[in-house]
Amino acid sequence: MHTLTWEDRHGKCPKCKCNWDSGVIFDEMKKFYPGRTDEEIGRMSDNYAGGRNGHFSKLVGIEDPYVYDGTLYWQCPECKVKIQRFDNGSRLFFEAQKQGALTLSEIIDSRGCEICGYNGQGLCACEEG
Numbered sequence: 001m002h003t004l005t006w007e008d009r010h011g012k013c014p015k016c017k018c019n020w021d022s023g024v025i026f027d028e029m030k031k032f033y034p035g036r037t038d039e040e041i042g043r044m045s046d047n048y049a050g051g052r053n054g055h056f057s058k059l060v061g062i063e064d065p066y067v068y069d070g071t072l073y074w075q076c077p078e079c080k081v082k083i084q085r086f087d088n089g090s091r092l093f094f095e096a097q098k099q100g101a102l103t104l105s106e107i108i109d110s111r112g113c114e115i116c117g118y119n120g121q122g123l124c125a126c127e128e129g
Helices: 006-010 026-033 038-045 090-097 106-107
Strands: 021-024 055-057 060-064 068-075 082-084
Touching: 021 026, 026 038, 026 055, 055 106, 068 090, 082 106
Parallel strands: none
Antiparallel strands: 021 055, 060 068, 068 082
């Protein structure tokens, strides 16, 4: 894995390990709309990606309207590391690189992998599997 996919946005930061999960959409919306029924909140939460069983994310999507109409790269809200969203070699990968976004491999290479003990020799076992 070299980029951060849409599905990864509820995981943990590869650099500082902060948790990006911000709670179940349905449960969080109930807190903000205490006067609404479960049926109303269910309809509102169905409008979000993942629906009522989906999760909000703390991960920040950075956009550059002059380059791409959408999230160009991700940024951790805690340590502020910029993480690639697009695959190596794509035009958007290089545009995000110009703005300082790193691949997951570059982040792991800078500190080693605490999960599998990777020390900079070959590929991290977490990325191989």
